[in-house]
Amino acid sequence: MRVGAPKEIKDNEFRVALTPAGVFELVRRGHVALIERGAGEGAGIADAAYEAAGATLAEGPAGIFETADLIVKVKEPQPRECERLRPGQILFTYLHLAADRALTLDLLHSGAVCVAYETVTSPFGGLPLLAPMSEIAGRLAPQAGARCLEKPMGGRGVLLAGAPGVPPAEVLVLGAGVVGTQAAMIALGMGASVTVADRSPEPLRRLQARFGNAAKTIFSTPPALAELAKRADLVIGAALLPGAAAPKLIARDMLAGMKPGAVIVDVAIDQGGCCETSHPTTHSDPSFVVDGIVHYCVANMPGAVPRTSTFALASATLPHVLALADQGLGALREDPHLRAGLNIIAGEVVNAAVAAAHDLPSVSSARALGLRA
Template sequence: MIVGLPKEIKNNENRVALTPGGVFELTKRNHTVYVQSDAGTNSGFPDEKYIDAGATILSTIEEVYAIADMIVKVKEPIEEEYSLAKEGQILFTYFHFASSEKLTEAMIASKSVCIAYETVEGPNRSLPLLTPMSEVAGRMAIQQGAKYLEKPVQGKGILLGGVPGVRPGKILILGGGVVGTQAAKMAAGMGALVTILDINVDRLRYLNDILPNNVITEFSNEYNIREHIKTADLIVGGVLIPGAKAPNLITRDMLKDMQSGTVLVDVAVDQGGCIETTKPTTHENPTYIIDEVVHYCVANMPGAVPYTSTIALTNVTLPYVLQIANKGWERACDENKGLSKGVNIVNGEIILKEISEAFAV
């Protein structure tokens, strides 16, 4: 199979879909790999490394799309790429269709085969291709939240860990999944006072056992959320419904109950956000303020740490890339039911019901 790796063109997206090591695993199995020039440079992988791994370098994104049977990417195609996707071409990447009707319509029109990382399932309905980036984003949520709590960027002026004689910062985490767990670990390590809300009591029991004493678990409901936001310094949104739009757990009217300079980090922004006032931002302009509340809603947070993220992503995507390349997508999906869950749109038809439900089609 001919596999293409284009350079990501989303704002400040520095990751690349495969490391040179991943490319080597394809070429040694006699697959042909074309990599757009400088696709891996920002992740620390220059063109020479891909050439050494057996790839051919092409100058433009148009050339890569034109020649490839399968495009392997990190982020969803943006508008400049819509017309490049071809009928029958496999696109394997993060799509998050439920948050963008425009992208959904464009991929339907392309008649390509859209396989989404974020809905591929592992055992016990785990999401193996989403997990490593959720780990990165969860940890970054605290790192970025701590920065935007500083007064020069209109935060409260709070040091999350406090100092002797001064209370630590208070962090509210919505969702006890991968994002929430990793955020809690980072926040607890900094010495903050952390509360995690989730609707799964078994998950809360697990988190209560593994996390340190400065992390408190509580059942998630609207009353508890409204109470906690009154005193929280940093709120992290980490709720996920696979393939579907995230629910709005914090509504517009709740902002008035928050203290001036409170920071919201909505990691669920890729799926529409779990905060009603969320709108996607970029690393170039990461924040905006509504009712004196700082919103950080960068839609590709792991793109800021591309070396770590690219290696972590390749570790989990490569086995699936190899299955598709070796067998073709239909046979690969037939033999791997978890991979088949990643098939979102094929030949102009929506396969994943959550996408249809998001847009009532």
């Protein structure tokens, strides 16, 4: 199979979907690995490293999209990339379709087979291809929040760690999953006072077992969140409903009760965000202010540390890339966990959460792939 990795064109996105090690594995199995020239430069990977591993370098995106049977990316295809997709071509990348109706319709129109990293499951539980970027985004969130709290950035002028005789900043983390746990770890390490809210007891137990009494935990209810938001200097949105739109935990009217210059870092913005007033931003224009509250809603936070992110992501996705290259649609038929990543195929939505988010019809993945019930 011809497997292609184009250069990412989303604003300030420097990651790349394949490393030279991944290219080596593909070529060793008899596949052709196509890498767009310059695709790895942002992550510190030279074209020569890909060539040494056996890759064929392509001039521009046309050399990838027009030739490859399997397109491997990092972020969702941009409109001009969607125009290049063709029926039957497999696209394997982050999609986050529940938050993007226009992209969903573009991919339906393309006729491509669209497999999303973020809904692939594991026999051991969890979302193994979302986890590495969630870990990195969670670790970045307190850093981003700390910067936004600085007065020149529009924030309250508060240092997370405080100072002798001055209390530390109050950080509220919404969600005790992968992002929330990592955010709590870094915020605690930076000296902040941290509270984590979640609606389920088990993740709160895991978090308390890890951090002891260093991090406070609380069950997430609207009254509790409204009160905690008033005290918070920094709110980190980390709630996830796999494949579906993120729950709106911070309503617009709650902003009026927050401290002027407080910051919301909405890590869940890929799935629509945890805050009613959130909308996606970019690394080149990362924040905006609503009712005196600074919002940081960059939709590709790990793109800011592309070398770390590239190697973490590529290591997690490679076994599935190899399976798709070796077996094509057969890999989706044989592996129910990889099949969980299938969102769209041949003009049909097969992910129920995506269909529900956009009021579109859907079919089961088994039916779409011709499997017996």
